[in-house]
Amino acid sequence: MSSPFVIKPCDKHFEQAIENLNTYLGDSYSPDVSAHSKKSHAERRLDNGQDINTSLKGLGLAVKDLFHIKGLPTAAGNPDWQATHDIPQATNTCVATMLNAGASFKGKTITDELAYSLHGQNKHYAPLVNPVAPAHIPGGSSSGSAVAVSAHLADIGLGTDTGGSIRVPASYQGLWGLRTTHGLLPCDNMVALAPSFDTIGWMTRDLDTLQKVAHTCIDNTKQSTIKANPCFGIATPLFANTAHSSVCNKWLTELADNNRCVALTEEQLDLFKLQTAATFRILQGSEIWQQHGEWIETVQPDIAKDIMLRLAWCKTITTQDVTLAKAQQKVVIDHINALFNDFDVLVIPTTPGVAPRCDADETTLANDRNALLALTAIAGLAGLPQLHLPLFTLHNAPCGLSLVGKKGNDLALLALAKTLTTG
Numbered sequence: 001m002s003s004p005f006v007i008k009p010c011d012k013h014f015e016q017a018i019e020n021l022n023t024y025l026g027d028s029y030s031p032d033v034s035a036h037s038k039k040s041h042a043e044r045r046l047d048n049g050q051d052i053n054t055s056l057k058g059l060g061l062a063v064k065d066l067f068h069i070k071g072l073p074t075a076a077g078n079p080d081w082q083a084t085h086d087i088p089q090a091t092n093t094c095v096a097t098m099l100n101a102g103a104s105f106k107g108k109t110i111t112d113e114l115a116y117s118l119h120g121q122n123k124h125y126a127p128l129v130n131p132v133a134p135a136h137i138p139g140g141s142s143s144g145s146a147v148a149v150s151a152h153l154a155d156i157g158l159g160t161d162t163g164g165s166i167r168v169p170a171s172y173q174g175l176w177g178l179r180t181t182h183g184l185l186p187c188d189n190m191v192a193l194a195p196s197f198d199t200i201g202w203m204t205r206d207l208d209t210l211q212k213v214a215h216t217c218i219d220n221t222k223q224s225t226i227k228a229n230p231c232f233g234i235a236t237p238l239f240a241n242t243a244h245s246s247v248c249n250k251w252l253t254e255l256a257d258n259n260r261c262v263a264l265t266e267e268q269l270d271l272f273k274l275q276t277a278a279t280f281r282i283l284q285g286s287e288i289w290q291q292h293g294e295w296i297e298t299v300q301p302d303i304a305k306d307i308m309l310r311l312a313w314c315k316t317i318t319t320q321d322v323t324l325a326k327a328q329q330k331v332v333i334d335h336i337n338a339l340f341n342d343f344d345v346l347v348i349p350t351t352p353g354v355a356p357r358c359d360a361d362e363t364t365l366a367n368d369r370n371a372l373l374a375l376t377a378i379a380g381l382a383g384l385p386q387l388h389l390p391l392f393t394l395h396n397a398p399c400g401l402s403l404v405g406k407k408g409n410d411l412a413l414l415a416l417a418k419t420l421t422t423g
Helices: 014-025 041-047 079-083 093-100 143-150 167-173 207-217 236-240 245-258 276-299 305-316 319-339 362-382 410-421
Strands: 060-064 104-109 156-161 176-179 199-204 231-234 260-263 345-349 386-394 397-404
Touching: 060 093, 060 143, 093 156, 093 207, 104 143, 143 156, 143 167, 143 199, 167 176, 167 199, 167 362, 167 386, 167 397, 176 207, 176 410, 199 207, 207 410, 231 245, 236 245, 236 345, 245 260, 245 345, 245 386, 245 397, 276 305, 276 319, 276 362, 305 362, 319 362, 345 362, 386 410, 397 410
Parallel strands: 060 104, 060 156, 231 260, 231 345
Antiparallel strands: 156 199, 176 199, 176 386, 345 397, 386 397
16 A cells, blocks of 8 residues: 555655645645745744744654544555545644644654554555664554654654553654553544543653653643652562563662662562453453444455454453453552552553564564563553653663553653653
């Protein structure tokens, strides 16, 4: 599939793709094809004498192809989806907010089909290359937005995170990534995956830019603070099982030298016992089939084998399965909330290690997905904000760790990360 409205990051025809966007955007938005020939939407409004926020002026914005933008098709990573859905007549609130704050629209980006993957591979497009670790997969499903940022084609990669699709590509490509508190930002005018878990997030190359976006998009009156000298809960058993435990532990030791820390025991955070991956998988799968089952059975779209197998499994999920999973979700939420009585911020591995290699077999990728879900489902099931810190490399590939806060701690997590990473 070749679509002029979708950026192919690392593609030599990138600038032509931006030129082609003019056909669809008309007068509503002004893609910044060159600094000399185009002005951003906000700059043109300023020229008209309007007093507006320009906090994102000069920053390029790449938008995951789940977000609707008026006048542009939305493909959700699948040509049959695009062919069977009308061109949107409204723009997602978060996209509009960023454009109105001066961001320059660089285009829409490749996503895994229906956003139902964590690996960043889409058979309908040329393979996405991980710019900072080309031998490794880019991570999905906000893969295109991440690649656009890590390849310096954009400064902000807007995406969604349901099961980890901001956190995983951010980790695999050495980017800062924020998954916002569930329900904090409206998921309007976009293709849903599983609404009970869908969140909006973004990735950047530096923390300052991440903070600029957050302060632009997040209403600080809906935020809660983290006390001045917070106590950190360290998920020690989870770090012990990661491939990058040695580099993580060195940083965590330094953290403990200068801050109050509590080391969690295996009993306190036993993800197998809590059934985080299995619980999330069932609840997400049930909602995915509710969202897309009728379309799948009616259209019979051309979808990658691994994703289609998961979609077929979604259809088999019973009401009893969902009831039991919801009960277990409550167990997880209650358990995580109880843990927060003993500390202010939870520190966990973002991923089990660096990204799998591009030549990894299906079994390796399936095992990686399961291990990822066990970690990402902590914040996912509880609706918590999670910030990925791209602190390390292992075998010349990026990796890092995450700060998980209470609901509404989004801005506070960013401020805390600033104090932890600047001398």
